[in-house]
Amino acid sequence: MLTRFFRRIGAGRLLGIALLGCLLVLRVADPGPVQQLRHAAFDLYQQLHPRVQQQVPVTIIDIDDPSLEAFGQWPWPRSRVAELVIRAFEAGAVALAFDIIFAEPDRLSPPAIARDNPDLPEDARERLSALPDTDAALADAISRTRVVVGQTSVRSTRAGLAKTRQIRQVPHAILGEDARAFLPRFPDLIQNLPELEDAAAGRGVFSVRPDADGIYRRVPMAMLVQDELRLGLAPELLRVATGGNAFALRGNAAGVDGVVLGGKLVRTAPDGSVWPYLTPSSPARFVSAGALLSGDVPTGRLAGQLVLTGTSAIGLEDYRPTALGTSMAGVEIHAQLLENILTDTLLKRPNYAIAVELFTVAVLSLLVIILVPVIGARLIIAFAALLLAGYVGGVYYLFVDQRILLDPTWPALGTLMTLMLMSSANYLREERQRQQIRGAFGQYVSPDLVEQLSENPAALTLGGERRDLTILFSDVRGFTTLSEGFKDDPAGLTALMNSFLTVLSRAILKEGGTIDKFMGDAVMAFWNAPLDTPDHPSAACRAALAMLADVADLNARRAKDAAEKGETSLPINVGIGLNTGNCVVGNMGSEMRFDYSALGDAVNLASRLEGQSKTYGMGIILGETTANAVGDSFAKLELDLLRVKGKTQPERVFGLLGDAAMRNSVEFARLEHANGAMRQAYTEQRWADATAALNDVVNAGEALGLDLTGYAERYRARIADLTASPPRLDWDGVHVATEK
Template structure:
């Protein structure tokens, strides 16, 4: 049972399902970030395909900058507003809605002017008081036409609340539960003067509220105003224009379904709001107020139109941020809502869309949770992209073709998070497996190679590539004698060699080398593969110098430890003393060569090694063998010496024809780093050595002996370990004097030892 659970369910899926349930609960709560993402997606839809602008009998009577310039500053006397109403009605406007509040008496009315100026002459004041009040003139104009007055909400606080006035009843009927708990609520509003309200055919709210990001995406079609159910300005304008029949609010347990207005059902969100489907702002909707007052309009411009009166003048403009990404005058938003209702083009977001989005989220995430852990990464990504893209395409199609707003953002986001969760867990699991591989195989091959193979398993195939490498071979001189002294304690020999090989390995890997293999006490390594290394020859030389230095420290540490043991056992009885093993110095011989090799996986299809093949490999191995003959710890081939000669202290040793090769190789001893190379005494020694070798190859034995003696003095002064090299040439000179070389002698030494 436990194995079945681990294989087919697993803790990853359990955690993912728990996360899915939490995600669905978050969506139901609908916090601001989720709503903002959804709204931003709908905005993109809106911007990608705004509503087509089609001629409809809706116009905006605009108090624009030109009107202010010609008529005078705002607010105008109410008798001028009355002229606007009369002129519009005369031109055939069906109904007029005001996106303007007339909350205070007109201060430009003659009686009001007389009241506001007590120092005015009595006869003049009497004449003004006798004139008709402008507000009365406006009320009479309202009574002669179908006028809908706008009302708006107001922010109030304790001590500054507006006195409530009785509102004219808005005739309506309800089908279903009381909608007020779901509606947008306005507890305090600003109304027009009572005489104006009484003369108007209707009253509508033009207040709306933006989303948290400040964008006006929804407009309340029906709302709760001081506890009464009222229509918005656009809806009330349409109701009055179509006969003034009562409106009907249809509700269910989830909230408002829609409003029946002008004998058609207008679907709404559960809070009674609608989503306007906007076009870009268009001047074709606007009529300048000054043109209407000065009889400059064509006779049929307002015929049969529903007219909204608003302002767009600088200082009076009332612009709102819209989903289209550009601001728009508030009155034009109401006009577009009216157009949407008349053309049945409102965006639709039914209450059931939330259930569809939750169900889709659950299905998509469950598909990912169930199948993703067992699928290849490529298949999982491709399948997930198909699912998410398909759902996004359906969402956009519904908007484009049906004007239905189905949120693609949350289901896609939740699916992407599920994919990320599963992928993260898979990645952590694979990372753990990689660490296990590195831990297991890193003991045998280079960690760099393990890393590369774990990242790209395609390299675990037979084959190789041609690359220039620097190769290093090292061996312990006299290892046979050392092993013989440990014949009674082979474990101690194993510990010793492990410590020794660790020193060599650390130096190689510290300088980014790849350890090819261990062969008893010998090590083969190379640089510039599998990872490229621009100065691979320099790195190999630095590693070799570090190996020699640290082996020397290791030798001293072993001698000191042996002395401490002897001192500690002096007081012990002779029969309890442990037998002593001679402490041999571990002397390392190193050969380094550079050249073009084939590097890669070599072997059979079932077992292979990452190694290098080629003539430079054989030469490097032979050079390591020559270190015993010449007494130099590190010997470089000619190609390596050419690469590093400007940064290391080198001295030419000989031209050698190693075993198995016909072409001679000029070899060099690596003695130190650049500080030794720049020493004037060393430069003098290398010059003397070059002259000695030249005399030797020219068979000038006397001069060669003289220069050899001079070179010995320079070497002793620098304390360089070249005694074996100098003794070698001393013996050669004696032998060549005794038995001269043949006439075709080229000065090349033919080595007979590997």
């Protein structure tokens, strides 16, 4: 019963269901390549439809290249940084955060210069030591304003860094489930100088980790550093600017649900991160630090602004690759996050996203699995394209309208993979059916014809076309005598003929020939139909030579087997005729039964030439058209000007002896010369010279391993008859065949 159930479903559908299971498991596992596909799609969303920049009270004080040109290379003296802070707040800034860390004492502070340079004159050292400490000046400026100092984290413990200093608390609360275990963890924290940390109103961590491909797409709102809860730089700036009250981490069983800042819930991913929705980098966000120090900033530019201080200077290398496909200064990423929080434009990757994507993969793939075996390929492709276009268009609409991130890649890829598998299974099933048809038909007609008919069943109609063909006829000489040896073993004769015809067929098919029919021990084949064979005369000659060679091998095996049994075996001798000409080829017969065959004068002549192979003692006889077509590619001899039985026009016939290697040998040149001399003497009725030349022909043939005695004896007998009864004066050298 189970077997019947599986048979009803079909192997293709079972494979499709197995693939669907693998696709679902792979999506749940979410390996790197699957993530990268999804992230690439999310990047494309933003590149096609970036966020429109709005008027938001967020400004970047930029330590840019013009600032460094005007006030010297970085790092600046802390007194200048203190001046920058004071000027920012004098210009109306609400709060300021540093995307910079001041972890070491200022080497440019006058007391530090006096301390670190003992070779200075004593009075100079005393005056320097008496000047204000620049770190203290910066701490004083920070203490009188709302400043968030930046901190950074490292992934591995570094001795003597953070373990030796206490981490100052940031006020916070836990709402709902304690979800701190889901937050990213950093073992160490790099802090500012203690006096700066003590003076600051807030402390934010500006570490942002890229995804596996190096792109910065997500920013943590909160994190654990040495097991202490910390906000990122931008949300900490917002906390300080809104009064400095405690923030709250809200959680549930699945992880972090969001962060509460200034009474507002900012929803996050379960790991506490958010997806900023970016605009292209905009100069409108920036105020040059050099311009602020020089007093060149327009009045009111910083009034009411949340200020982030960082750098876009090329030499300081604070650039990050983003989802927009371009790099952006790290401080601008923090600024854009702050804009997203203030305008409620963060991208949303809801917790149900994975369920939606898995459901979509399952539904679309199941539809393909069910429908592919029962409807046409074009229809299913159109249907699948419509479904995928609808899904992809729908998720893109959700991004544009609701800023929701749903993955278009895995459902689309999964459906396409299922479609490809099911289509391949369909193709294999149909190909198996074609093979069954080919196997049945191929026992009776040409495999090439079977292939053509399997691809184009409409060709199974009566009719034909005119084409130039090279036709081959072969027959066994002395078949009656051979068959007499099997009079008590007809099964043995059948087995021998099957082996013999298999040998001939293999040589024909190897050269692209079409086997027309078997007629007892005879074979008819042709080239250049139904498939085009541009060099069909040469292909037919190669096949004929291979047939003789393969029959010789068969005879050798038969002789060896017979000798082992103490018996004798008669060799099989084959005669072959080849001719090229225009024929009608196609399906010939009645409407109830027909064969793919060729008709025409060229076919009849090929059959007559095969009959003359015994007469001339040659294995292969070529018609003049075939001989001219192959040129000097084969070793061939002109045999006669012959008028075959049933024909009125004479035909110049040739014997095919070997391939190009024989044709180019010195021995064949000698044979060709001797045969040419004989033919010329014969045509000129110089009978004695012709007879003498025949001896040279036989000897030259022996040098090539050819037995031309039958050919020579035929001419000797004919010359004897012509000597006894001389031809008429207008004799043209044409010999009239009296036998087929």
